[in-house]
Amino acid sequence: MDSRIMHQLTYGLFVLSAAENGKDNGCIINTVTQVSAAPAHVTISVCKQNYTHDMIARTGRFNVAILDITAPFDLFQRFGFQSGRDADKFAGVETIRTANGILIPTEHVNAWFSGKVLQAWELGSHSLFLADIEGGEIMSGKEPATYAFYHKNIKPRPQAGKRKGWRCKICGYVYEGEELPPDYVCPLCKHGASDFERIE
Amino acid sequence: MDSRIMHQLTYGLFVLSAAENGKDNGCIINTVTQVSAAPAHVTISVCKQNYTHDMIARTGRFNVAILDITAPFDLFQRFGFQSGRDADKFAGVETIRTANGILIPTEHVNAWFSGKVLQAWELGSHSLFLADIEGGEIMSGKEPATYAFYHKNIKPRPQAGKRKGWRCKICGYVYEGEELPPDYVCPLCKHGASDFERIE
Known part of the structure; x- marks a missing residue:
């Protein structure tokens, strides 16, 4: 199947946050959907490589902050392109701690x-x-930021330069080499080989 | 909770179609999400009042057509504001029948x-x-149409007029009366009382 098809789906952009044992963490996701009206339920889909995923799987609690179109690229770098295992992502960020004990950023x-997990399904x-x-x-x-808005207006344009290899379309990371291994995972944003494009 | 919060989530717009016993049908939904990458899975959330819902629940097969920004209001009226129980929604529409035997509209x-249902959860x-x-x-x-784009650019503006009562924010239907019953459901688009606004 033409992999561009799935890239036509429309998403918003969110900071998903959690807390466990005095540690605060968050990551960027684009998969928050209200799936029923009565009662009102949402689904979130979270990559298992995210530390926030594991915290939510264990605690059953999370916050979703809906990012607006003023969100700068460094907010995506902060929450999306590093791991909460190594960094305190909320350091220096203006926050509120909500009733469930979890932080949210307050700017942009x-x-x-807040969400309370009712059920979780593992999907690979x-x-x-x-x-x-x-x-x-x-x-x-x-106005909420869409994923398309992020690509068009927030993510810096790739610099013309001499680097050859494969560029991650999500975060811009460049893998220098002739062949990109099919199981390659971007070290910055954890997207897979299908999200890389050849640069010459 | 402030019900406007959930209205800030970003959605696309889709014709969801199904077929059963020689009958073709489709409806408008805004809840199509890719929820895993490896293997690639999607979720769709469908209101149980839709005939398309029942067809998918029984057959386990569907198509999703991602609408683009050229989609006119009458496409939403055709697929969204009438029931396939009473009308042949595909009559007069240019279509393709895909490998799973289900139609898709080809314009806009x-x-x-195509989707094959792996699991279904009833959520009220x-x-x-x-x-x-x-x-x-x-x-x-x-460019894919977003739900926000639909509200801003596709849906006709409400006419200034003498009708008093409650207007459905989704399709514009007007309920004439002082009090909107809390369990009221829009006869056109099947949205509930929380999607109506007072008009004076």
């Missing part, structure tokens, strides 16, 4: 809500969590 | 793919279907 955030690379909504708040109320 | 469609008002992807194709490749 349209609105946030990702887990799908079905959750109840436990409250939330409108913040900036500015 | 960015791309389509909606069912959540987890599915394998069974092929698909890029069509117009034009």
Whole structure:
């Protein structure tokens, strides 16, 4: 199948956060969907390589901060391109700790809500969590950022240069080499080989 | 909780179609998400009031057509504001019948793919279907329509007029009356009372 098809699906952009044993963490996801109206439930899909994934799997609690179109690239670098296993992603970030004990960033955030996991399904690379909504708040109320908006307006343009190899279309990381191994995973954003493009 | 929070989530717009016993049908949904990468799976959430829902629950097969920004309002009226129980929604529509025996519209469609249901969960008002992807194709490749784009650019503006009561924010239907019953369901688009706004 033409892999571009799945790239036409529309997503928002979110900081997904969790807390466990006094540690705060968060990551970027684009898969938050309200899946039922009565009762109101959401699903989130989270890559198992994320430390935030493991914290949510163990604690059953999370926050979702809906990013707005003012979100700068360094917010995506902070929450998306490093691991909470090695870094304190919330260091220096303005936050609120919500009733469930979990942080949310407060800048560039349209609105946030808290989720309580009802069920989790393992789907290979990702887990799908079905959750109840436990409250939330409108913040900036500015237009939500879409994944397409991120690619068009937030992510820096690739620099013309002499580097040859394969560039990650998600975060811009360059793998220098003739052949990209099919099981290659981007060391920055953890996307797979199918998200790399050849650069000459 | 402030119900506007959930309205900040970003969605695309899709014609979801199915076929059963020689009958073709489809409806509009906005909840198609790729939830895992390896293997590639999608979820769709479908309101149980839709006839298409029942056809998918029984047959386990569906198509998703990703609508592009050229989609006109009458396409949403055709697939979204009437029931396939009463109408042949595909009558007069240019279509392709794909390998799974299900139709897709071919105009105003960015791309389509076929899904095979792996699991279904009943969530009150909606069912959540987890599915394998069974092929698909890029069509117009034009920019996908978002739900926000629909509200801003496709849906006709409400006419200033003398009608008082409650207006469905989704399709514009007007309920004439002082009090909207809390369990009221829009007769056109099947959205609930929380999607109505007071008009004076």
